[in-house]
Structures are given as C-alpha cells and as structure tokens.
Amino acid sequence: MTLEESRTAPARRTRGVTPFGVLMAVFGLLLVFLVIPNAGPVLRASQAGQGTPGVFTARERSCIRHPGHEACTLRGAFRSDDGSVERPTVALYGSGKGLREGGTARARDVGRSGTVYLRDASHEWIMNVLLLVAGGLLIFVGLRRLPARRGQRSGSGESGSGGG
Numbered sequence: 001m002t003l004e005e006s007r008t009a010p011a012r013r014t015r016g017v018t019p020f021g022v023l024m025a026v027f028g029l030l031l032v033f034l035v036i037p038n039a040g041p042v043l044r045a046s047q048a049g050q051g052t053p054g055v056f057t058a059r060e061r062s063c064i065r066h067p068g069h070e071a072c073t074l075r076g077a078f079r080s081d082d083g084s085v086e087r088p089t090v091a092l093y094g095s096g097k098g099l100r101e102g103g104t105a106r107a108r109d110v111g112r113s114g115t116v117y118l119r120d121a122s123h124e125w126i127m128n129v130l131l132l133v134a135g136g137l138l139i140f141v142g143l144r145r146l147p148a149r150r151g152q153r154s155g156s157g158e159s160g161s162g163g164g
Contacts, residue, residue: 021142028138035132041112045093045122051108054080056092056116058103074099078109078116085109087116094118 017025044050056078063072074092078085092099092107093115099105106119 016145017143021144024142025139026142028135028140028142031131031135031138035128035135038112039128041110041115042122042125042128044110045108045112045117046125048120051110051117052080052085053106053108053119054078054085054116056090056105056107058092058099058101058105061099061101078107080109090114090116092116092118093124094120094122 056074057076058074059076061072061074063070075089076092078087078090080086087109091114092105094117107116108119109116
C-alpha cells in the first residue's frame with residue numbers, strides 16, 4: 001500500500017457498547033438463566049420412555065380462557081409404579097384432554113420440580129431451544145462494538161487521478 005492509498009483508505013473505527021446494548025445483553029442473560037436449570041428434565045421429557053413411570057391422579061383443574069382458546073392446568077398427585085416416588089402436589093405437563101378431577105393418566109417423573117409429564121414425548125424442548133437461541137443472540141448483538149458513524153463532509157474536493 002502506497003502512502004497516498006493509506007491516506008485515502010477509510011479508517012476503521014468503532015465505538016463502545018451502548019446502554020441499550022447492555023440492556024439487551026442483560027435480558028439475554030436472563031433468558032439463558034431461565035432455560036438452563038430445566039434443560040436436563042426437559043430433554044428427558046422429550047424422549048418417550050425416559051423418567052420414572054407411574055400414575056397421575058388429578059385433583060384440581062383450572063382453566064384460563066382467551067378469545068378462541070382455552071388453556072387448562074391439572075394439579076394432583078403422582079405415584080410411581082413401584083411405589084418408590086410419591087409426589088403429593090405436582091402439575092401435569094400436557095394436560096390430557098378430557099382428564100377431570102379424580103381421573104388418572106399414565107405419567108412419568110423426569111426430575112423436574114413440580115411437574116410430571118404424560119407418557120408421550122414432550123415438545124417443550126422446542127420452546128426452550130428457541131429461548132436459548134434468542135438469549136444468545138441478544139447477548140451477542142447487545143455487547144458487540146458498533147462501527148462509529150463517519151461524517152460525509154469532505155470539503156477539500158480531492159479527486160483520485162486527474163484523468164479528465
């Protein structure tokens with residue numbers, strides 16, 4: 001590179017992380033820290049047959065109605081088939097359709113605090129992966145250094161090679 005080329009080459013300057021970027025990164029960290037503790041149980045729940053098999057007995061069904069949609073949660077007790085695990089108060093993830101108070105369903109305990117799963121594989125891992133990716137992107141984008149803005153004022157009227 002000649003001296004003249006080095007004078008006209010654009011300087012690559014960066015500016016620091018913005019306060020908004022820090023806020024984005026903090027929110028990303030929060031997402032990651034919410035997902036990580038449940039990663040093991042969620043992965044076990046994603047595979048049918050994983051966990052301790054047993055029976056969930058529903059005691060309470062609570063529903064929230066949204067326009068065109070109803071979301072219900074079943075709470076009750078879980079007892080493993082061999083009797084080694086008894087959890088008196090748990091929620092059933094994937095609340096079985098048609099299951100009412102007093103009804104039972106085959107379930108499995110995958111080690112998640114306060115929740116047991118239906119016998120079939122759970123798709124909860126998909127949302128957890130999406131949240132983890134979103135958190136990672138927020139951290140990356142929030143903490144990256146941004147290129148500095150360059151003013152386009154060049155009043156000197158320089159031209160490259162006087163070719164006219």
